[in-house]
Amino acid sequence: xxxxxxxxxxxxxxxxxxxxxxxxxxxxxxxxxxxxxxxxxxxxxxxxxxxxxxxxxxxxxxxxxxxxxxxxxxxxxxxxxxxxxxxxxxxxxxxxxxxxxxxxxxxxxxxxxxxxxxxxxxxxxxxxxxxxxxxxxxxxxxxxxxxxxxxxxxxxxxxxxxxxxxxxxxxxxxxxxxxxxxxxxxxxxxxxxxxxxxxxxxxxxxxxxxxxxxxxxxxxxxxxxxxxxxxxxxxxxxxxxxxxxxxxxxxxxxxxxxxxxxxxxxxxxxxxxxxxxxxxxxxxxxxxxxxxxxxxxxxxxxxxxxxxxxxxxxxxxxxxxxxxxxxxxxxxxxxxxxxxxxxxxxxxxxxxxxxxxxxxx
Amino acid sequence: xxxxxxxxxxxxxxxxxxxxxxxxxxxxxxxxxxxxxxxxxxxxxxxxxxxxxxxxxxxxxxxxxxxxxxxxxxxxxxxxxxxxxxxxxxxxxxxxxxxxxxxxxxxxxxxxxxxxxxxxxxxxxxxxxxxxxxxxxxxxxxxxxxxxxxxxxxxxxxxxxxxxxxxxxxxxxxxxxxxxxxxxxxxxxxxxxxxxxxxxxxxxxxxxxxxxxxxxxxxxxxxxxxxxxxxxxxxxxxxxxxxxxxxxxxxxxxxxxxxxxxxxxxxxxxxxxxxxxxxxxxxxxxxxxxxxxxxxxxxxxxxxxxxxxxxxxxxxxxxxxxxxxxxxxxxxxxxxxxxxxxxxxxxxxxxxxxxxxxxxxxxxxxxxxxxxxxxxxxxxxxxxxxxxxxxxxxxxxxxxxxxxxxxxxxxxxxxxxxxxxxxxxxxxxxxxxxxxxxxxxxxxxxxxxxxxxxxxxxxxxxxxxxxxxxxxxxxxxxxxxxxxxxxxxxxxxxxxxxxxxxxxxxxxxxxxxxxxxxxxxxxxxxxxxxxxxxxxxxxxxxxxxxxxxxxxxxxxxxxxxxxxxxxxxxxxxxxxxxxxxxxxxxxxxxxxxxxxxxxxxxxx
Numbered sequence: 001x002x003x004x005x006x007x008x009x010x011x012x013x014x015x016x017x018x019x020x021x022x023x024x025x026x027x028x029x030x031x032x033x034x035x036x037x038x039x040x041x042x043x044x045x046x047x048x049x050x051x052x053x054x055x056x057x058x059x060x061x062x063x064x065x066x067x068x069x070x071x072x073x074x075x076x077x078x079x080x081x082x083x084x085x086x087x088x089x090x091x092x093x094x095x096x097x098x099x100x101x102x103x104x105x106x107x108x109x110x111x112x113x114x115x116x117x118x119x120x121x122x123x124x125x126x127x128x129x130x131x132x133x134x135x136x137x138x139x140x141x142x143x144x145x146x147x148x149x150x151x152x153x154x155x156x157x158x159x160x161x162x163x164x165x166x167x168x169x170x171x172x173x174x175x176x177x178x179x180x181x182x183x184x185x186x187x188x189x190x191x192x193x194x195x196x197x198x199x200x201x202x203x204x205x206x207x208x209x210x211x212x213x214x215x216x217x218x219x220x221x222x223x224x225x226x227x228x229x230x231x232x233x234x235x236x237x238x239x240x241x242x243x244x245x246x247x248x249x250x251x252x253x254x255x256x257x258x259x260x261x262x263x264x265x266x267x268x269x270x271x272x273x274x275x276x277x278x279x280x281x282x283x284x285x286x287x288x289x290x291x292x293x294x295x296x297x298x299x300x301x302x303x304x305x306x307x308x309x310x311x312x313x314x315x316x317x318x319x320x321x322x323x324x325x326x327x328x329x330x331x332x333x334x335x336x337x338x339x340x341x342x343x344x345x346x347x348x349x350x351x352x353x354x355x356x357x358x359x360x361x
Numbered sequence: 362x363x364x365x366x367x368x369x370x371x372x373x374x375x376x377x378x379x380x381x382x383x384x385x386x387x388x389x390x391x392x393x394x395x396x397x398x399x400x401x402x403x404x405x406x407x408x409x410x411x412x413x414x415x416x417x418x419x420x421x422x423x424x425x426x427x428x429x430x431x432x433x434x435x436x437x438x439x440x441x442x443x444x445x446x447x448x449x450x451x452x453x454x455x456x457x458x459x460x461x462x463x464x465x466x467x468x469x470x471x472x473x474x475x476x477x478x479x480x481x482x483x484x485x486x487x488x489x490x491x492x493x494x495x496x497x498x499x500x501x502x503x504x505x506x507x508x509x510x511x512x513x514x515x516x517x518x519x520x521x522x523x524x525x526x527x528x529x530x531x532x533x534x535x536x537x538x539x540x541x542x543x544x545x546x547x548x549x550x551x552x553x554x555x556x557x558x559x560x561x562x563x564x565x566x567x568x569x570x571x572x573x574x575x576x577x578x579x580x581x582x583x584x585x586x587x588x589x590x591x592x593x594x595x596x597x598x599x600x601x602x603x604x605x606x607x608x609x610x611x612x613x614x615x616x617x618x619x620x621x622x623x624x625x626x627x628x629x630x631x632x633x634x635x636x637x638x639x640x641x642x643x644x645x646x647x648x649x650x651x652x653x654x655x656x657x658x659x660x661x662x663x664x665x666x667x668x669x670x671x672x673x674x675x676x677x678x679x680x681x682x683x684x685x686x687x688x689x690x691x692x693x694x695x696x697x698x699x700x701x702x703x704x705x706x707x708x709x710x711x712x713x714x715x716x717x718x719x720x721x722x723x724x725x726x727x728x729x730x731x732x733x734x735x736x737x738x739x740x741x742x743x744x745x746x747x748x749x750x751x752x753x754x755x756x757x758x759x760x761x762x763x764x765x766x767x768x769x770x771x772x773x774x775x776x777x778x779x780x781x782x783x784x785x786x787x788x789x790x791x792x793x794x795x796x797x798x799x800x801x802x803x804x805x806x807x808x809x810x811x812x813x814x815x816x817x818x819x820x821x822x823x824x825x826x827x828x829x830x831x832x833x834x835x836x837x838x839x840x841x842x843x844x845x846x847x848x849x850x851x852x853x854x855x856x857x858x859x860x861x862x863x864x865x866x867x868x869x870x871x872x873x874x875x876x877x878x879x880x881x882x883x884x885x886x887x888x889x890x891x892x893x894x895x896x897x898x899x900x901x902x903x904x905x906x907x908x909x910x911x912x913x914x915x916x917x918x919x920x921x922x923x924x925x926x927x928x929x930x931x932x933x934x935x936x937x938x939x940x941x942x943x944x945x946x947x948x949x950x951x952x953x954x955x956x957x958x959x960x961x962x963x964x965x
Binding site: 166169170171172223225226227228229230231232233242243245246247248262266267270271274277278281282285288289297301305308311312315316319320321 | 370371372374375377378379382383385386388389390392393394396397398400401403404405407408411412582583584585586590
């Protein structure tokens with residue numbers, strides 16, 4: 001019986017933590033929702049779809065993942081390509097595919113399929129990993145990076161490359177090579193700066209002094225910092241976030257939802273949420289160390305990195321230490337693609353952990 | 362690479378990743394700690410500045426009434442079209458767009474720009490004021506075309522009597538940057554944050570503190586689009602107090618119109634309490650033009666006019682008193698036991714200085730014959746006063762005149778009153794570095810020297826003769842909110858009753874047969890005590906004074922002081938008609954019109 005099997009297969013500890021985080025996100029969304037309950041209802045549907053798919057993944061034979069990895073990767077590259085040419089534009093960037101009944105962001109999907117492809121690549125060449133394999137891995141990272149970069153979506157592009165680099169790092173990329181590439185990156189950074197769109201450059205510059213352009217590019221950062229700072233230790237209470245309900249805070253249901261949470265629940269709320277996230281991280285890390293094979297380990301770690309770089313970039317962004325790059329907070333922000341992909345990711349980690357001995361053989 | 366080896370590297374590098382992620386989360390927590398705990402106060406203030414706006418509420422300015430509750434300064438509702446100071450406008454384009462509905466002239470645009478440049482704190486500035494009902498209707502009907510223009514209802518000051526009360530009531534004006542500095546220096550700025558206007562001249566200025574009131578405010582919560590979400594606090598303003606002036610506006614009108622097109626001034630005082638009943642300075646101007654800033658051409662026309670309409674002659678016009686000074690010089694002599702009756706002189710029509718250095722003529726060729734002091738006042742004998750002045754000396758003349766408030770402020774409740782001038786040796790030495798001559802004392806005694814007086818000083822001194830017990834300053838405020846608050850005692854000069862009686866009787870005789878204003882006493886039910894005066898504007902240097910053929914501006918000033926009824930004085934006044942020629946004939950009839958009205962009104 002599948003339900004019995006499902007109940008046994010689910011990691012109760014991890015699933016519990018995730019439900020708490022999702023609930024916190026929903027409550028925050030409810031208070032920031034200006035359109036009645038429409039967003040909350042839609043987010044609940046996203047969550048139900050996500051959890052259903054997560055259960056499906058848990059019940060699935062993980063070998064299928066290995067088998068389909070290259071197809072999924074290539075398919076998502078095509079989606080990205082499609083976005084570049086036919087994408088649905090929103091906020092000055094083409095990130096969406098609109099299928100009429102469904103709108104989704106391929107750049108969220110690629111956060112999952114790139115680690116999948118890398119895991120497949122390293123597992124395929126298990127025991128015979130040379131510099132050539134690492135270089136191939138870098139190519140696997142570079143293609144989606146470029147496609148996302150031209151959308152333009154600097155945040156996701158950087159996240160993909162961070163995740164990819166961490167994967168090559170744990171896959172054993174020699175330290176010598178890492179140091180050399182780091183130096184090369186530093187040397188080429190003026191060139192990279194030149195490639196950035198003016199608005200992206202401005203966002204990075206205003207990071208150093210957001211008040212220098214309080215009504216322009218610094219506006220979002222300042223309003224977000226005001227939301228955070230005015231929350232204080234215990235916050236203004238649920239539904240009392242003036243920055244939010246008076247519309248000063250931009251994107252309060254998506255990228256800046258944690259600013260709403262911080263304003264309402266203060267520093268104590270923030271610390272509690274961060275502890276929950278860290279517990280999820282440590283639990284997943286523990287699961288990764290128990291895995292026996294390269295594919296499982298690299299895929300799980302990659303997925304985990306996707307989630308946690310998302311967390312760090314998002315929180316860095318809303319607290320004014322990173323530029324505004326448009327990265328949602330995993331499991332918290334409003335948004336279907338992000339929520340579904342995050343839940344599927346957690347499902348994958350669970351199924352790989354459950355089948356650790358099976359795959360190793 | 363061996364499998365075991367990979368596992369080893371993997372576990373080690375996994376540890377590195379765990380540490381890095383944990384560190385990053387800790388850094389994020391520290392950042393939140395810094396913002397939420399350390400900088401809490403800063404951001405809390407920022408959050409409330411974001412969303413809480415304080416909207417000042419202007420207090421209504423107190424109304425100004427005359428003593429019989431007739432409105433002199435009112436507040437009227439007017440419709441303005443106003444532009445938001447923060448927005449950018451193409452004014453020419455805007456004028457073109459508006460003109461079919463409300464005509465915007467070059468003048469309107471200039472005025473708008475002037476206010477915008479000088480105005481330190483307003484959120485909106487009017488592009489067009491005082492819209493007609495038709496314009497309001499047309500604009501309202503087409504409002505959707507002009508969503509960047511606001512139709513605003515404002516209270517506007519209106520001076521019902523325009524020229525008639527121009528100097529008396531004065532006017533308000535738009536608060537400028539200099540005013541704000543002054544207000545801040547005097548710690549009064551918090552009373553003005555809601556106001557666009559403040560008193561500039563006249564009563565509007567001297568009773569500004571009473572009339573202005575205290576502003577209120579409203580705290581509202583707005584959203585990012587500046588839409589009002591809710592009102593948090595409302596503190597209503599305290600409106601300014603309504604005040605009543607001592608002026609009788611009907612009397613004021615009669616006095617003002619009596620001048621016809623002559624220049625000059627008239628002050629009428631209730632001799633029993635110092636209340637000013639009429640306060641006229643001719644010509645006047647329409648103070649309504651000054652409220653929102655008069656345009657440049659109109660202003661320079663007023664300011665440069667030879668007739669000086671902007672000058673408040675009552676308290677700032679300085680005139681030689683002429684013979685109207687004689688009763689006061691005579692009183693000075695009496696108080697000093699000089700030339701008391703039965704002292705007489707035989708007037709040959711001229712006076713020669715004792716050392717023979719100079720001869721002064723009497724106004725009447727051939728002289729007045731034998732005159733005593735009372736007769737000298739009645740016929741205005743110069744010769745009598747030349748000798749009297751010399752004997753009394755400039756020091757004692759001035760001392761006595763000063764007791765009657767010549768050469769110093771009377772203390773009227775108006776700003777910028779002038780002191781006039783009592784000249785003496787020290788003054789002349791200081792001013793011209795020249796010695797004082799005896800002849801100058803002689804002509805001072807007939808009011809022709811350096812002495813300068815204001816019409817108010819003459820009227821107040823006359824009131825003090827009419828009622829030697831008058832112990833109030835001359836004043837214009839009757840009461841505020843119908844509560845008497847003006848009690849400003851000022852002791853009258855000490856005087857011997859017998860002496861004052863002599864002067865009063867002599868002045869009464871001036872309007873009787875043989876007096877210089879005898880014509881005023883004809884066919885009249887009450888008696889007027891008076892003194893005429895003529896002040897030279899132009900020294901004719903030996904030529905005959907020919908009033909008929911002299912240009913208007915060179916004619917003598919006519920002066921007239923009087924009180925009535927002579928036996929039981931109620932009202933005292935001083936009239937000056939500039940270039941009016943002989944005092945009695947032009948200034949006298951003006952005074953009589955005032956007396957006639959007042960006596961009849963009060964059945965004295």
